[in-house]
Amino acid sequence: MQAFKISDLPLSAVSAADNEFQISGVGDDSSALAASMAASGLCIPILVTRQGSAEAYTVVSGFKRLEAARTLGWETISCRVAHDTIAKSCLAKMAVAENAFQRQLGPGELVRAAGLLSKYMDINELAGISQAVFNTGLNSGYLKSLLSIHDLPAHAVHLLDTGQLSIKAAKLITALENDAVHALLDIFSALNLSASKQTEIITWTKEIAARDGVTVKEVCMGADIRQVLPSADNLKDRAQAGNRLRGILFSKRYPHLDAAKKAAADSVRTLKLPKGIRLTLPESFESSVYSATISFTSVQEFAKRAEALGQLSGHEGLKSLLDR
Amino acid sequence: MKISRLFIDTDLEKERNRDESLNREIDYLISKIGRTPEMVGDSREIYDLINAADDPVTVAKTILYITRNRGAVVRECPGTSIYTCCDYTILHTGTFCTMDCSYCILQAYFHPPVLQYFAGLDILSNGLDEAFGQEKILRIGTGEYTDSLIWEPVSPMPAFLVEKFAGQKNAVLELKTKTVNVNSLMDLDHNGKTILAWSVNTPAVIGSEEKGTAALSARLAAARDCAAKGYKLAFHFDPLVIYPGCDIAYANVIRTIFDHVPPEDVVWISIGTFRFMPQLKPIVEKRFPDSTIAYGEFILGLDNKMRYFKPLRIGLYQKLVRVLRQVAPGVLVYYCMEDQEVWEKTMGFFPAKDGELGHMLDKAAADKCGLDRRLL
Numbered sequence: 001m002q003a004f005k006i007s008d009l010p011l012s013a014v015s016a017a018d019n020e021f022q023i024s025g026v027g028d029d030s031s032a033l034a035a036s037m038a039a040s041g042l043c044i045p046i047l048v049t050r051q052g053s054a055e056a057y058t059v060v061s062g063f064k065r066l067e068a069a070r071t072l073g074w075e076t077i078s079c080r081v082a083h084d085t086i087a088k089s090c091l092a093k094m095a096v097a098e099n100a101f102q103r104q105l106g107p108g109e110l111v112r113a114a115g116l117l118s119k120y121m122d123i124n125e126l127a128g129i130s131q132a133v134f135n136t137g138l139n140s141g142y143l144k145s146l147l148s149i150h151d152l153p154a155h156a157v158h159l160l161d162t163g164q165l166s167i168k169a170a171k172l173i174t175a176l177e178n179d180a181v182h183a184l185l186d187i188f189s190a191l192n193l194s195a196s197k198q199t200e201i202i203t204w205t206k207e208i209a210a211r212d213g214v215t216v217k218e219v220c221m222g223a224d225i226r227q228v229l230p231s232a233d234n235l236k237d238r239a240q241a242g243n244r245l246r247g248i249l250f251s252k253r254y255p256h257l258d259a260a261k262k263a264a265a266d267s268v269r270t271l272k273l274p275k276g277i278r279l280t281l282p283e284s285f286e287s288s289v290y291s292a293t294i295s296f297t298s299v300q301e302f303a304k305r306a307e308a309l310g311q312l313s314g315h316e317g318l319k320s321l322l323d324r
Numbered sequence: 325m326k327i328s329r330l331f332i333d334t335d336l337e338k339e340r341n342r343d344e345s346l347n348r349e350i351d352y353l354i355s356k357i358g359r360t361p362e363m364v365g366d367s368r369e370i371y372d373l374i375n376a377a378d379d380p381v382t383v384a385k386t387i388l389y390i391t392r393n394r395g396a397v398v399r400e401c402p403g404t405s406i407y408t409c410c411d412y413t414i415l416h417t418g419t420f421c422t423m424d425c426s427y428c429i430l431q432a433y434f435h436p437p438v439l440q441y442f443a444g445l446d447i448l449s450n451g452l453d454e455a456f457g458q459e460k461i462l463r464i465g466t467g468e469y470t471d472s473l474i475w476e477p478v479s480p481m482p483a484f485l486v487e488k489f490a491g492q493k494n495a496v497l498e499l500k501t502k503t504v505n506v507n508s509l510m511d512l513d514h515n516g517k518t519i520l521a522w523s524v525n526t527p528a529v530i531g532s533e534e535k536g537t538a539a540l541s542a543r544l545a546a547a548r549d550c551a552a553k554g555y556k557l558a559f560h561f562d563p564l565v566i567y568p569g570c571d572i573a574y575a576n577v578i579r580t581i582f583d584h585v586p587p588e589d590v591v592w593i594s595i596g597t598f599r600f601m602p603q604l605k606p607i608v609e610k611r612f613p614d615s616t617i618a619y620g621e622f623i624l625g626l627d628n629k630m631r632y633f634k635p636l637r638i639g640l641y642q643k644l645v646r647v648l649r650q651v652a653p654g655v656l657v658y659y660c661m662e663d664q665e666v667w668e669k670t671m672g673f674f675p676a677k678d679g680e681l682g683h684m685l686d687k688a689a690a691d692k693c694g695l696d697r698r699l700l
Contacts, residue, residue: 211619254621257633284623286634288665324635 004080006045011070011077014048014057021060021095021116023109025161034068042069045078047098049091057081060091061098089120093133100135107167108160110134114143115150123147148174155185164188166195172202180206180216187220187245190229192238197246204249224248260285260324270317274308276301285324326386327422330359331370333391336443337363349443349480353390356478367391367438374436381611384437385422393417393442397451401468406626407661408675410594411682413455414468415497417481418442421471423502424535426612427563430469432604441475445484456492461686461699464489467500467521476505483508490515493696496591496689498558502537504546510553516693519591520550521558524581526573529565533617540577544584551589556692558591562660563598564640566620566632571643578647587652591692592685595644596660599631627661634666641670656688 016022046062059066060082069077082091096113099105105113113134117126123140130138138146149156149170156173159165165173165188173181184202193201209216219225228244230237251258264281273279278293294309296302312318332350340347354361364370370389377383393416403409419440420430430437455462466472466485476482482499486509489497499509500521509520522543525533530540538546547557559581564574581590598617605618625631641659648657658681659666667674675681683700690697 207619210616254633256621256636257623260633260635284633286623286625286631288663 003083003086004047005083007079007081008076009048009057009079009081011066011075013055014046014059014066014077014079015051016059016063016066018051018058019063021058021091022063023061023095023099023105023113023116024064025106025108025158030064030068030071033064034071037065037068038072042078045080047082047091047094048079049082049086050084061095092116092120093129097133097135100133105134106161107165107170108157110167111146111149111157111160111170114138114146118143118147118150145171145174152181153185155189156181159185159188164192166198168195169198169202172199172206176202176206176216180209180220183217183220187225187229190231190238191242191245193242197242200246201249204253208249208252219252257284264321264324267317267321271312271315271321273312274305276305277309281321290322327357327359327388328386329388330354330357330361331364331387331389332361333367333389334363334365336390336392339392343446345446346444349445350390352480353441353443353475353478357388359388361390364389370438371436374438379611380436381431381607382424384420384439385424386439388439388441390441390443392444393447397447398455398464403661404627407663408659408667408681410463410658410660410685411679412468413462413464413495415448415452415464415466415485416442416469417448417466417472418470418475420469422474423471423537425502425537426533426535426608426615427565427598427600427604427617429600429604431607431611432601433469441479445481448481448485449488452488452495456495458494459699460494461690461695462495463498463682463685463689464495465498465500465521467498471501471503472499472521473501473503473505476503476508480508483512486512486514486518489517492517493694494699496556496693496695500558500560502534502543504538504542506546506550509555510549514553514555516554516556517695519556519558519689519693520547521560522547523560523562524577525561525563525565526570526577528567528573533565533612533615540580544581547581548584551585555589556591557585557589558593560594560596560660561644562594562596564595564644565598565617566636566640571640574640574644575647578644578651582651587655588692590652590655591688592656592658593648593652594658594660595641596662597632597637597640599625599629599661601629605630626663637662638666638669641666645670656684658685 042065046065047060048057049060050056051058057079066077096117099109100113114126117133123143126143127138127140130136130143145167149167152170152174156165156170160167160170173184176184184205187201188198205216205219209219225245225248228241228248230241268279271279276295280291280293282289292309294302294305296305336350340350367389370387374380374384374387395416397416399414399416401409401412401414419434420437421428422439455464473482485497489495490513496517496519498519498521500523502523506520524540524543527540530537551557561574564570598620608615608618621633621636622630623633631637645657648655664674664676675684687700689695690700
């Protein structure tokens with residue numbers, strides 16, 4: 001018996017409303033795919049399953065292709081119609097495998113895929129078939145993390161899709177209370193930070209809250225923090241806002257170190273270091289060793305810069321820097 | 325913390341039959357612990373048992389493994405060259421601890437931690453005879469990888485060591501503890517060669533971070549009793565934890581100590597702020613979710629351990645040194661693992677030369693414990 005039958009189905013008979021099997025990100029731009037389909041047609045028929053006995057179909061794999069077909073105004077679409085006897089668990093595996101063997105799944109896709117398959121099997125079974133379904137081996141610990149992220153509000157998975165939240169940061173968030181999760185997701189929605197910076201922000205807010213006996217939400221809702229967050233549609237200021245937010249949180253988490261760094265930066269500024277001379281402060285001021293570097297391209301330049309460096313020894317700014 | 329399972333190394337069990345002293349020591353331990361021992365031929369079975377637990381550290385605190393020390397009995401303390409070290413000597417009597425301090429580095433130091441008791445007083449005796457034969461002063465302690473007195477209620481070892489040290493003149497034994505387990509030591513002829521040392525902290529830190537340890541008042545009462553029996557004492561303010569009002573709280577601890585014991589009986593006091601390997605932090609967060617000890621203003625030190633930002637350390641040290649000099653001016657105060665800048669800004673001097681801090685401590689030990697001064 002064949003598992004599929006190839007049919008051209010009217011678009012009106014194929015529904016994407018039931019997105020149980022959808023792995024790809026919701027709302028991703030499908031205009032490039034539409035352009036390709038307009039030029040070359042549909043290379044791979046979408047995979048659908050029949051809803052009960054009616055002539056209505058649910059998409060298993062091919063949500064984007066269906067959307068593109070609608071955009072292009074097609075009336076029919078070529079489908080692989082799964083035989084009625086194929087179990088939902090098999091359809092779920094097909095939905096994941098069809099995506100995973102075309103490209104590396106993104107973080108949001110991984111989470112949705114794990115969430116989908118976990119309806120039909122336990123973590124250990126899922127780990128066992130991961131190579132065949134995900135196109136990569138996933139251990140049960142990692143799958144457990146993916147599932148805990150899957151339990152976060154849907155907004156979190158959307159941020160995984162847009163790259164505004166990393167798997168590592170999302171995993172950290174899963175350990176927090178609901179209020180804290182929402183507050184942090186709000187922050188990440190307004191920013192576009194690297195994974196390490198996301199982790200930093202979660203860690204600092206959590207630690208400030210624990211140290212000060214307040215909630216993570218209270219830290220996140222602080223007026224100073226809200227003030228630096230750009231509106232959702234202001235994409236331009238995101239990088240700067242991220243840096244400002246990190247600066248605020250750093251000064252709350254490490255107030256003395258932050259003050260020392262700022263004071264040292266002020267002292268260094270008063271030195272008005274000439275071009276070609278660089279002063280390096282000890283990391284976190286733990287060591288007492290400062291270093292100065294001069295760069296030069298000729299003997300004359302070396303002599304000139306060495307002399308300028310020597311003149312710094314009498315500078316009040318240097319004294320205040322070293323008498324910390 | 326109660327011992328739930330007791331394991332004995334099968335090699336040790338065989339040796340017991342040939343060694344009457346070992347047999348007595350193990351019989352004593354078993355009778356006091358009150359658990360039926362299980363023989364184990366390969367220590368990996370215990371590691372596996374502990375590693376299989378959700379919280380290996382907690383489980384490890386309840387499983388005692390009596391075995392032989394197969395490494396060096398007497399060894400040098402692993403200091404670093406970056407921060408000034410006191411040149412301590414370690415007597416390796418066991419590993420890990422039944423108490424549960426949130427900040428304990430042993431949670432991250434051993435993989436996994438195993439509560440080991442090294443049986444065999446003869447081995448300790450031989451190792452010590454070799455040390456005692458050296459022409460130098462030694463300060464020897466058992467509190468590096470475990471608490472010195474956790475097994476005192478069930479083991480003859482502490483009393484054995486006190487008596488062993490009593491018969492020589494070039495080494496002092498420092499028994500460092502957070503317990504009040506000193507009963508078996510009270511009537512011994514220690515000859516001044518044992519220093520009973522307590523790690524101390526503020527009642528707030530003891531209450532929140534030192535689960536299963538004796539209260540400060542109990543520790544100081546035990547210290548007073550020991551001083552009355554002629555023992556010399558030491559106190560270790562380590563780790564100092566920085567929190568609002570900690571300077572006043574630590575100053576109160578200093579004053580309370582000297583309300584209990586005279587400064588003349590105190591050989592030394594060490595101070596050191598909390599520092600830890602970065603790997604400890606997730607363990608503290610997981611095992612002690614209510615603890616905020618890891619959320620101080622820590623930076624990565626030059627020895628790759630997390631330390632409080634230096635001006636914070638210096639600020640607290642300055643206040644405590646001032647109080648110590650006021651209350652007990654003759655007592656030697658030193659830092660465990662601090663650098664020149666800290667020493668100079670807080671003590672006004674720095675033991676710069678190689679071994680200079682160790683020499684200061686040797687001299688204090690010689691003066692107060694009657695060691696042979698010619699060895700200084």
